Amino acid sequence: MIAICFFDYRLQHLFVQPQIRTSFFTGDFHPLAAATAALGRRSGGRTSLSARRRCGSACLVPAVHPPPHFELFSAPISCASLCSPFVTSLLVTRNHIYFPAVAGADQTECQFWKPFGSVAYTVGSKSGESTRKFKIMSKHDSAVRDISDTARWVAYFRARETQRPDALFRDPYAERLAGQRGFQVANSLQDGTKQEWAWAARIYLFDRFVGAQVRAGAELIVNLAAGLDTRPYRLELPPTLQWVEVDLPQVISYKQEVLKREKPVCLLEQIPLDLTDVLSRRKLFQELNDRKKKVCVMTEGLLVYLTAEEVASLARDLARDLDAQNWLIDLCSPGQLKIMQRTYGKQLGEAGAALRFAPEEGPAFFLPHGWQPIELHGFLKTAASLNRAPAALLSLLPEPDRIQGNYPWTGICLLKKC
Numbered sequence: 001m002i003a004i005c006f007f008d009y010r011l012q013h014l015f016v017q018p019q020i021r022t023s024f025f026t027g028d029f030h031p032l033a034a035a036t037a038a039l040g041r042r043s044g045g046r047t048s049l050s051a052r053r054r055c056g057s058a059c060l061v062p063a064v065h066p067p068p069h070f071e072l073f074s075a076p077i078s079c080a081s082l083c084s085p086f087v088t089s090l091l092v093t094r095n096h097i098y099f100p101a102v103a104g105a106d107q108t109e110c111q112f113w114k115p116f117g118s119v120a121y122t123v124g125s126k127s128g129e130s131t132r133k134f135k136i137m138s139k140h141d142s143a144v145r146d147i148s149d150t151a152r153w154v155a156y157f158r159a160r161e162t163q164r165p166d167a168l169f170r171d172p173y174a175e176r177l178a179g180q181r182g183f184q185v186a187n188s189l190q191d192g193t194k195q196e197w198a199w200a201a202r203i204y205l206f207d208r209f210v211g212a213q214v215r216a217g218a219e220l221i222v223n224l225a226a227g228l229d230t231r232p233y234r235l236e237l238p239p240t241l242q243w244v245e246v247d248l249p250q251v252i253s254y255k256q257e258v259l260k261r262e263k264p265v266c267l268l269e270q271i272p273l274d275l276t277d278v279l280s281r282r283k284l285f286q287e288l289n290d291r292k293k294k295v296c297v298m299t300e301g302l303l304v305y306l307t308a309e310e311v312a313s314l315a316r317d318l319a320r321d322l323d324a325q326n327w328l329i330d331l332c333s334p335g336q337l338k339i340m341q342r343t344y345g346k347q348l349g350e351a352g353a354a355l356r357f358a359p360e361e362g363p364a365f366f367l368p369h370g371w372q373p374i375e376l377h378g379f380l381k382t383a384a385s386l387n388r389a390p391a392a393l394l395s396l397l398p399e400p401d402r403i404q405g406n407y408p409w410t411g412i413c414l415l416k417k418c
Contacts, residue, residue: 147351149351153192157199173258173259202300204382209328222296223298223299226251227301228255233265243269248273249272285318298327299329304337304356305357308357319369319418323417327416330410334405335406341355360405370417372418376414
């Protein structure tokens with residue numbers, strides 16, 4: 001008997017249904033009892049991924065075609081080992097599948113279903129210190145096509161947070177906006193599904209600061225590189241508030257299509273524009289400035305993809321052409337940038353979305369360009385205050401007064417025009 005592993009593409013959990021006789025590794029793949037495998041049920045095998053959490057309906061696996069968001073994949077695996085009657089259980093973790101070794105097993109070609117993306121699974125024996133492993137990768141090195149796909153990645157994390165009973169915010173549109181591709185992107189990036197606490201803290205802080213700016217009298221919110229943000233739909237905002245979203249044409253059109261039946265709570269305007277087009281950007285800022293409104297600008301998840309020169313240019317344009325009073329940004333330290341570059345950064349770079357900006361001087365970078373930092377909130381400190389920070393990272397607290405180069409810090413900063 002062997003175990004069959006199921007993968008919920010929305011929740012990214014591995015589920016184990018043990019003791020199912022099947023031609024799992026012959027290419028036919030007929031899981032006789034798969035239709036009764038309830039997601040979230042823990043039995044026989046073991047999973048490191050919140051298996052105790054209730055996760056909805058059963059995962060149905062057809063005999064001929066792969067389940068949605070899965071692909072048929074061939075790899076040289078020890079079929080004799082896996083199909084041996086002596087194999088009674090598998091140990092399943094986030095990225096690995098272990099099975100007991102069988103002496104004399106031959107390597108041969110076999111097929112199985114696995115989720116889209118480049119998440120690696122390792123199949124091998126686990127006995128003491130000698131573990132035999134075979135790495136299995138998807139045919140797709142990365143699902144990220146270009147920088148616009150990162151918007152679906154962020155929507156994925158909003159969907160994940162919304163599913164939690166103790167969610168810091170609720171976004172009923174996130175799962176639709178992320179779509180199949182958003183979950184595929186998250187799974188294809190190295191560590192692309194980790195650090196949920198940090199993403200949740202970022203979104204929570206932006207929500208809180210936007211609300212504070214509106215209560216302080218902001219009349220126009222300008223969200224640059226808005227991505228698939230849904231704040232004009234899900235936050236409690238005055239119906240007279242003007243909200244302008246700017247992003248690439250393909251991002252704007254996709255979002256409009258998905259949300260075409262939804263109604264924003266404020267006056268929403270969406271402008272397709274490549275912000276790296278400096279002349280067009282300045283023209284837009286001047287047009288917005290003519291409205292004579294009290295303006296707050298936000299750039300969530302934008303600056304890290306720009307060079308220092310590009311960030312400085314944008315800062316000067318905002319201070320001169322838009323006359324915005326406040327600017328909400330997220331920022332990371334050079335130490336944190338190195339961590340991100342070592343994980344999903346390489347794949348993002350290959351898709352034209354390299355991670356670049358993490359100034360050594362921290363928020364003080366913006367002083368020569370017309371902006372003074374007035375508030376700073378780290379994601380880890382925020383997550384800890386909400387009982388959402390990983391215990392392993394609490395030793396990094398308290399945060400230093402000044403963000404140091406090698407200190408792994410990410411957070412939000414409120415800038416005020418000098």
